[in-house]
Amino acid sequence: xxxxxPPERREGGPGARDGVEQKDKKRxxxxxxxxxxxxxxxxxxxxxxxxxSGILKxxxxxxxxxxxxxxxxxxxxxxxxxxxxxxxxxGLVVCRxxxxxxxxxxxxxxxxxxxxxxxxx
Amino acid sequence: MAVSNPSTLLPLELVDKCIGSRIHxxxxxxxxxxxxLLGFDDFVNMxxxxxxxxxxxxxGRRITQLDQxxxxxxxxxx
Numbered sequence: 001x002x003x004x005x006p007p008e009r010r011e012g013g014p015g016a017r018d019g020v021e022q023k024d025k026k027r028x029x030x031x032x033x034x035x036x037x038x039x040x041x042x043x044x045x046x047x048x049x050x051x052x053s054g055i056l057k058x059x060x061x062x063x064x065x066x067x068x069x070x071x072x073x074x075x076x077x078x079x080x081x082x083x084x085x086x087x088x089x090x091g092l093v094v095c096r097x098x099x100x101x102x103x104x105x106x107x108x109x110x111x112x113x114x115x116x117x118x119x120x121x
Numbered sequence: 122m123a124v125s126n127p128s129t130l131l132p133l134e135l136v137d138k139c140i141g142s143r144i145h146x147x148x149x150x151x152x153x154x155x156x157x158l159l160g161f162d163d164f165v166n167m168x169x170x171x172x173x174x175x176x177x178x179x180x181g182r183r184i185t186q187l188d189q190x191x192x193x194x195x196x197x198x199x
Contacts, residue, residue, distance in 0.1 A: 035129070038129060046149065046198050047149060048148075048149030048150060048198060050147070050149070050198055050199075052199070057129070057130050058129040058130030058131055058132060058134075058135070059129060059132065060131055060132055060133065064132035064133065064165075065132060066129075066130050066131075066132050066135055070199075072147075072199075090147075090199065092135075093147075093199045094132045094133075094135055094136055094199065095132075095198065095199050096165060096194070096197050096198055096199070097132075098194075098195070098197075099149060099197070099198045
């Protein structure tokens with residue numbers, strides 16, 4: 001019989017819950033509890049290269065976000081992978097969960113010198 | 122049980138509140154769409170009216186379409 005995968009083999013961690021074992025109750029729990037970031041400034045990166053930061057006002061299980069006082073960080077037009085100093089204020093936005101690739105708190109983030117620069121020998 | 126705290130603002134509720142208003146949609150690419158939101162679906166495909174399309178890179182306004190458009194939600198970022 002082509003059964004519902006080998007749930008018993010997955011041990012430990014957040015996977016070992018009752019909901020995973022039964023095939024009818026496929027309840028996907030979020031691995032990141034966003035409620036701890038509510039009313040805090042977060043940085044969000046999107047598929048396509050856009051980056052923004054703002055205050056998290058709301059979210060859903062699909063990772064759609066509501067950000068307030070949003071600032072979009074603009075990329076260098078010649079090199080889309082390089083951030084410039086330019087920013088654009090976007091106000092109250094909804095971020096599509098399908099486009100979100102990274103969420104991190106602004107508190108604890110800092111820019112550092114490039115650690116990957118090759119040393120001249 | 123991962124249930125969002127009911128006191129948070131649900132993103133799709135906010136979109137729903139915008140129905141009837143002019144909204145600004147930012148795509149994954151360097152394109153932005155401004156129009157009056159008539160409605161949307163579960164995939165956040167949107168029906169808009171009196172639409173202006175902006176391309177950020179060539180730095181110019183592009184097409185203005187009226188008579189309603191259906192915007193595919195696949196490429197919407199914000």
